[in-house]
Every structure is written in C-alpha cells, then in structure tokens.
Amino acid sequence: MYEGGGALGDVLEAARERAFVGRVGELALFRSALAGDPGSCPVHYLHGPGGIGKSTLLRRFAREARRAGRAVEVDGRTVVPTPQGFARAVGEAVGEPGLVLIVDTFEHCQGLESWLYEQFLLGLPAGSVVVIAGRRAPDVRWTSDAGWADLLRVTALRNLPPEDAARLLHARGLGTGAHQALLSFTGGNPLALTLAAAVAAREEAAREQAVREEGVTSGWKPSRDVIATLLSQLLGDIPSVAHRRALEICAHTYVTSETLLRALMGEEAPELFAWLRQQPYIEPTDAGLVPHDVVREALEADLRWRDPEGFADMHRTVHQYVLDRLRAAPEEKMLPATSSLLYLYRREASANFRKWREGGLVEDGFYEEADRGRVLELAEIAEGAESAAICRFWLDRQPEGFRVYRSTHTGEIVAFFAWLRLREPSDPGIDPVVEAAWAHARSTAPLRPGEHMSMSVSAAHFPDRFLAQKRSPRSGW
Structure with a gap:
C-alpha cells in the first residue's frame, strides 16, 4: 500500500526499479554508449516476441538517460507511420547534441525502417544514442550494410535465465515453493512470470492452508485468465482459423517442418509455414520451426481446455504422422527420430x-x-x-x-x-x-x-529409468 508523501510517479519509478531483474549485458552496452566509450555503438536495435521484456528494459534505459537530461521517448503505437509523423514525435530535440532517442513498439511503424537508417539517423548529431525495440528483427539490408557494421548493435532479447526469473518471482512476493511450477510453465518469459506470479501469490495462502488441512500437494497451474491474457499479448492477431491450427500443430510437435504441415494441412502448407516462420515467437532451427516455451505451453493449455475433442484429434493425427516417419527412419537415425514421438508424451514422462x-x-x-x-x-x-x-x-x-x-x-x-x-x-x-x-x-x-x-x-516409458544425475540421483535400471 502506498503511504507517505512524494509524487506518485516517483513511487511508481521506485517500485519498477526494485522489480527490475537481469539484462545485465544489455544494460552494460547501453551505459557504454551513453558514456561515449570508445568502441561502443550509437544505435541499438532490440527485438523479440511480445512479453519478452522490451518495454521494461527501455523504461530502464530512459530512466538512466533522463538522469543526464537526454531522453526522448517515442511510442510506435502513437506515431503517424510517415516520415513527417515520426519527425513530429521526436520534436525539436532531433538537433540537440547528446540526444538519446528511445523508440518502443517499432513494429507499428516498421514501414519506416528504410527511411530511418538511410536518412533520419544519418542526420542526428554526433554523440547521439538511439535505441529501437520491436517484435521483428531489423531488415537484412540494414544489418548487412558494411557502413553500419561499427554503428549498429542488434540484440535478440531472450527469456530470463532461471536465476533471474527466480529473483523476479521473489520480488513479486512469491515463496520459493511455487517457483519451479511457474518457471516450468513460463520458460522464463517475463510477462508470463509476472502474470502468473500475480495469480499464484493470491492462491499461495489458500494452497498452503489446503496442504495443512487436507494434505493437498498439487502445485500451481495457470488459470484461464492467465492463459487468455498471455495469448492475446504474445500472439497478436491471427489471420484465420487455418493459421491458428498451424500454430497449435507447431506447439504440439517437437519441431515443425513444411513437410509435416503438408501432411496435416494439405496445399496451404507453404503459405502457413512461411507465416509461422515470420512470427517473433517462433525460432528457426536446422530441423524446422520451434515456438518459444511460453507460447507452446499457453497454446497447448488453451486448446486442451477450449476444445478437448479437437486437441485429442490433433494429437492422434500428429502421432500417426510421427510414428510413420519413425518406422521409415534408417537405423542410424532411429534414436533422433524417437525424440519427436516421445515429445508427444512429455507430460507423462519424467521431465x-x-x-x-x-x-x-x-x-x-x-x-x-x-x-x-x-x-x-x-x-x-x-x-x-x-x-x-x-x-x-x-x-x-x-x-x-x-x-x-x-x-x-x-x-x-x-x-x-x-x-x-x-x-x-x-x-x-x-x-x-x-x-x-x-x-x-x-x-x-x-x-x-x-x-x-x-x-x-529411459524416462519415456519407465519413469526415471536409466537416468541419473550425480548431484541428485534418479532411479535407474
């Protein structure tokens, strides 16, 4: 509860300061640019899916820049997406020495990217620092331009590592007993951690009471509200039912190839695979596409609840496809091929x-x-x-x-x-x-x-079988 004097905005900033965890490397790069250290890059481009913590990090950057009286913040959601509109949003500060320009949600004005790096940024005074954050990675024409090699730093923001995620949960007042369940569900995604922690903290006292009185030991599970909020924040607009289906297949399978989509969705596969590949919460790998953990978990949980029969039908279809591929795999690829099948039963096996x-x-x-x-x-x-x-x-x-x-x-x-x-x-x-x-x-x-x-x-068929860890032994043969 807020008590005492002082501006409410100051109290809000202090609370955000206490809750901020991690991103040590990104902060170090920004501070180096702010100080004008030799070798530092004046332009930083951060990208990552929704909920990964871009806005939170940019608020931290802005706070440090404001202390030096140098911050100009632009929100891509409120900018008229034209060169004139962007210039108006920056205002007269564009010509001031030592400008620190911070642009958030750049995906809403991504069409300005070429103009930005070909014209606008080139006109800024020496000593300026620019930070741009959006869901999409920068255009390859920008990152491959030799002239920008020493001026542009591109950072793909990732989930928080376990130690930072645990610190975030602790800062939210959540006891360690619920940490593992939340970390498993969220994969370290900051938005998912924050939303889930808010719910789990309210439920923790009731759960502890149930443990004492009834011996109930079930851990935290995401509520419908948490899952719905995550999906809307992480996924954004989904063009069609077919695109949603492709997402759900991608979430259910170990790795998704265009071949798999063609077997399950027919001639729409190339278009759907291309769309999946462009999404910021999907990672390309040598074998195909893999969604970020929190997206995978939220999609799975939502479909299981919303359409259990549809989930079961999709599972049977994917299972048959994967099993057929496994049966056709040559001897030397048998073990890797089993991963896709075992993954479908990951909740039944030791994790x-x-x-x-x-x-x-x-x-x-x-x-x-x-x-x-x-x-x-x-x-x-x-x-x-x-x-x-x-x-x-x-x-x-x-x-x-x-x-x-x-x-x-x-x-x-x-x-x-x-x-x-x-x-x-x-x-x-x-x-x-x-x-x-x-x-x-x-x-x-x-x-x-x-x-x-x-x-x-292995743990896939006989729980904890044939698996051991020296520090924490598991059952084996």
Missing part, C-alpha cells in the same frame, strides 16, 4: 532429461567403449549394484543402442539412454523389466517372423 537437453545443458553423442566406466557408475548411483549389473549385461550385447549425454559446461557424462532392439527373450533372471515386457508382448501381440520389439530404456 528432467528433456529439460536438460532442450535447455542446452547437455549434448548427446554415441556411446564409446571409453565411456563404459562412467555409464556403469551412473547406473550404480541411481539404484545400486544390481542396476549396474543389468546395465553391464546390455552394454556387452547392444553397445550400439546406447547414447551418452555430456554437460555442455564440463564435458562430463551426466546421463545415458538406450534403445534396445529385442528379437528374443534374454536369459531369465537378468532383467525383470525386459522379462515383463516380453510377457506382455506374448499375451497381447506376439511377434511375427521378422519382427522385433524395441524398448526405450
């Missing part, structure tokens, strides 16, 4: 392994004989000597079915995974889980000549 890999914490590679000792060590850490003995049995017989996962920071093997190809039962008493799988297969669908049974020895 830690996938988060490690997708978060860039580990990189996978083929098992080599030199890795044997570490793999056996991990199996024993997880569940003891008996599990290590089972692991040794399969390493001796199917070493080609193993993959190891190394920490990207230390290079140490922190996890392993196996895809066993079973053509006949192993000796009794060796692996009780494999024996149970054979018993189930014989009673339900016995193998026909030429067929084999594949078994993923």
